[in-house]
Amino acid sequence: MIELQDIKKSFGEKRILNGLGLRVREGETYVILGPSGVGKSVTLKIIIGLLQADSGVVSIDGRRLSAAHDVMDNRPGEFGYLFQSGALINWLNVYDNLALPLRHARVAENEIARRVKEKLAMVELDGVEKMMPDELSGGMKKRVSLARTIVTEPRIVLYDEPTTGLDPIVSDKINRLIVSIQSRIRATSVVVTHDMHNAMTVADRIGLIDEGRIIAEGTPEEMMNSTDERIRGFIFATTLKATS
Numbered sequence: 028m029i030e031l032q033d034i035k036k037s038f039g040e041k042r043i044l045n046g047l048g049l050r051v052r053e054g055e056t057y058v059i060l061g062p063s064g065v066g067k068s069v070t071l072k073i074i075i076g077l078l079q080a081d082s083g084v085v086s087i088d089g090r091r092l093s094a095a096h097d098v099m100d101n102r103p104g105e106f107g108y109l110f111q112s113g114a115l116i117n118w119l120n121v122y123d124n125l126a127l128p129l130r131h132a133r134v135a136e137n138e139i140a141r142r143v144k145e146k147l148a149m150v151e152l153d154g155v156e157k158m159m160p161d162e163l164s165g166g167m168k169k170r171v172s173l174a175r176t177i178v179t180e181p182r183i184v185l186y187d188e189p190t191t192g193l194d195p196i197v198s199d200k201i202n203r204l205i206v207s208i209q210s211r212i213r214a215t216s217v218v219v220t221h222d223m224h225n226a227m228t229v230a231d232r233i234g235l236i237d238e239g240r241i242i243a244e245g246t247p248e249e250m251m252n253s254t255d256e257r258i259r260g261f262i263f264a265t266t267l268k269a270t271s
């Protein structure tokens with residue numbers, strides 16, 4: 028479904044991705060796990076065409092994407108992207124924020140109203156249509172962003188740090204939502220996180236990213252039971268942080 032082969036990407040002298048490869052199967056949730064600054068967001072942006080790789084191949088459904096592809100524009104509604112920052116538009120209320128991608132895809136207004144209501148219910152936020160982003164808590168903003176990400180019922184959903192900056196209870200709620208959204212819209216998903224616990228909760232498979240490439244891959248169980256030093260190192264560091 029989504030395949031990256033030998034992706035290289037530098038900013039100036041700094042090599043961020045150095046031969047990154049991964050393959051996401053149809054319908055699965057693939058988690059890219061790794062510490063801050065290793066290029067996780069850059070990888071998502073390359074998948075969706077917001078950034079271009081210096082070399083390597085990006086394919087979706089076996090079709091190789093051209094260097095200058097812009098998935099958001101060429102295939103409205105097919106991709107959902109939850110930005111790390113949430114990226115709600117501050118001068119639009121919740122309803123209009125959710126309606127935006129649907130209007131872009133030329134959906135009729137009564138259908139927009141139906142879908143906005145349905146998706147807000149899915150993130151357990153009924154009745155907030157008229158609220159402005161500034162009036163929402165951090166966790167609510169994340170959930171509204173999540174609703175907007177899936178409002179077009181995309182086949183492919185990319186989540187960038189969906190739980191960063193949220194308390195553990197709200198994080199767990201978001202994780203549960205991702206899992207339930209996954210089972211309801213049957214999308215293929217890529218989730219980026221630096222949090223082992225989140226990864227374990229939502230992943231079908233996890234890819235550990237370091238030094239510009241995926242250095243290890245497996246189901247949550249395989250990762251937990253791995254004897255690979257690098258995986259154990261990362262799990263150990265995360266567990267220490269969580270208990271300190």
Ligand SMILES: Nc1ncnc2c1ncn2[C@@H]1O[C@H](COP(=O)(O)OP(=O)(O)OP(=O)(O)O)[C@@H](O)[C@H]1O
Pocket residue numbers: 038043062063064065066067068069070111188221
């Ligand atoms: N547009 C850009 N121009 C220049 N450098 C960039 C750009 N985007 C990202 N970088 C650099 O690439 C590196 C990787 O960034 P990226 O945002 O992918 O990290 P990340 O793994 O998502 O980290 P975090 O977990 O903190 O979000 C960083 O050093 C960042 O400064």
Ligand SMILES: [Mg+2]
Pocket residue numbers: 067068069111187188
């Ligand atoms: Mg990031």
